[in-house]
Amino acid sequence: MKYDYLIVGAGLFGSVIAERLANDAGAHVLVIDKRNHIGGCCHSQVDPESGIEFHTFGTHVFHTSSREAWDYISRFTEFNGYRHQVLTTHRGRVYQLPINLATINAFYDLSLTPAEARDFLKGEIERDRVEEPQNLEEMAVSVAGRPLYEALIRGYTIKQWGKDPRELPPEIITRLPVRYDYDNCYFLNRRWQGVPLAGYTRVFERLLGSPRIEVRLNCDYFEHRDEFSVRNKTIYTGPLDRYFDFVYGRLEWRSVEFFKEVLPVEDYQGTSVMNYADLEMPYTRIHEPRHLHPEREYPMDRTVILKEKSRQGSDEPYYPVNTGEDRRLLRKYLELAGQETNVIIGGRLGRYAYFDMDKTILAALDCYRESQRTR
Numbered sequence: 001m002k003y004d005y006l007i008v009g010a011g012l013f014g015s016v017i018a019e020r021l022a023n024d025a026g027a028h029v030l031v032i033d034k035r036n037h038i039g040g041c042c043h044s045q046v047d048p049e050s051g052i053e054f055h056t057f058g059t060h061v062f063h064t065s066s067r068e069a070w071d072y073i074s075r076f077t078e079f080n081g082y083r084h085q086v087l088t089t090h091r092g093r094v095y096q097l098p099i100n101l102a103t104i105n106a107f108y109d110l111s112l113t114p115a116e117a118r119d120f121l122k123g124e125i126e127r128d129r130v131e132e133p134q135n136l137e138e139m140a141v142s143v144a145g146r147p148l149y150e151a152l153i154r155g156y157t158i159k160q161w162g163k164d165p166r167e168l169p170p171e172i173i174t175r176l177p178v179r180y181d182y183d184n185c186y187f188l189n190r191r192w193q194g195v196p197l198a199g200y201t202r203v204f205e206r207l208l209g210s211p212r213i214e215v216r217l218n219c220d221y222f223e224h225r226d227e228f229s230v231r232n233k234t235i236y237t238g239p240l241d242r243y244f245d246f247v248y249g250r251l252e253w254r255s256v257e258f259f260k261e262v263l264p265v266e267d268y269q270g271t272s273v274m275n276y277a278d279l280e281m282p283y284t285r286i287h288e289p290r291h292l293h294p295e296r297e298y299p300m301d302r303t304v305i306l307k308e309k310s311r312q313g314s315d316e317p318y319y320p321v322n323t324g325e326d327r328r329l330l331r332k333y334l335e336l337a338g339q340e341t342n343v344i345i346g347g348r349l350g351r352y353a354y355f356d357m358d359k360t361i362l363a364a365l366d367c368y369r370e371s372q373r374t375r
Contacts, residue, residue, distance in 0.1 A: 006228050032221060035217065077202065
């Protein structure tokens with residue numbers, strides 16, 4: 001059968017484009033994925049022993065202030081309004097993240113007001129301040145001061161990225177701002193937040209539910225690319241360097257792996273995500289997915305946890321490392337991508353970027369509109 005479009009990857013970017021092509025443009029679309037499931041890294045599944053739904057690739061919370069992204073995804077699911085908080089353990093004590101007034105007071109054993117905390121931390125910062133931070137360590141110290149950096153950020157960063165923080169770009173730390181109040185909502189100032197009531201996999205089933213969409217799993221594009229007949233364009237959402245057969249070398253990724261356990265307790269850690277800041281702890285964080293669905297009735301004698309470790313590897317690319325050398329290679333690969341006439345390369349892997357879900361949706365909608373303008 002000849003298809004109007006081939007989409008490589010059944011993650012969020014590819015699924016949104018497939019839905020628009022099928023339901024808005026009336027196109028016949030083939031979606032392939034080398035994994036055995038749809039949903040990419042947003043995939044969720046139910047643990048058969050406990051009945052608790054968990055996110056296969058770590059906790060995913062949808063959050064946005066974009067009306068367009070919210071209106072679009074809300075056509076395929078309702079959300080439960082869950083608001084995410086993250087805690088971190090350092091030397092047997094638990095602190096709130098991002099660093100806020102509670103973190104500062106607990107760490108320094110003080111009872112500061114917001115204004116007092118701002119002045120106090122300013123003094124901590126000035127001791128080691130760098131006017132123009134050139135790496136993650138300099139940026140973190142310039143934002144939070146060296147004591148908080150050494151305790152809560154340095155060890156976690158080394159485990160997460162497998163590099164000394166002085167080797168990493170300063171932009172990474174901008175995802176962890178400092179606040180001077182007690183608000184512990186991780187995604188502050190996001191108007192809409194939550195987890196799909198029926199789980200993420202159900203969202204993707206609806207996105208790809210059109211009879212004009214065919215989905216093939218366990219299908220590697222590079223093993224079967226000569227078998228597909230496409231009238232219009234191929235939309236490729238896999239790794240950018242892999243598409244060009246690593247002609248300039250490999251872009252560096254960090255991957256993650258998870259170790260699932262079912263424990264005979266109702267609640268293991270009291271929150272959905274607990275970070276571990278100390279290097280001695282081999283895991284970067286532990287997820288407890290029952291906390292993502294307070295509206296559900298889960299068993300009182302069992303819980304599921306997923307211990308997360310970060311590792312080097314492009315077999316399951318997750319976080320772009322984005323060193324100076326990576327950025328140099330990226331520019332060369334993007335130049336090649338711009339020369340493609342019948343292939344659109346996009347998405348998190350295709351752009352070598354870390355996108356939140358709402359930004360992925362917006363990028364996919366833009367990509368769809370562009371594909372229709374350039375037919």
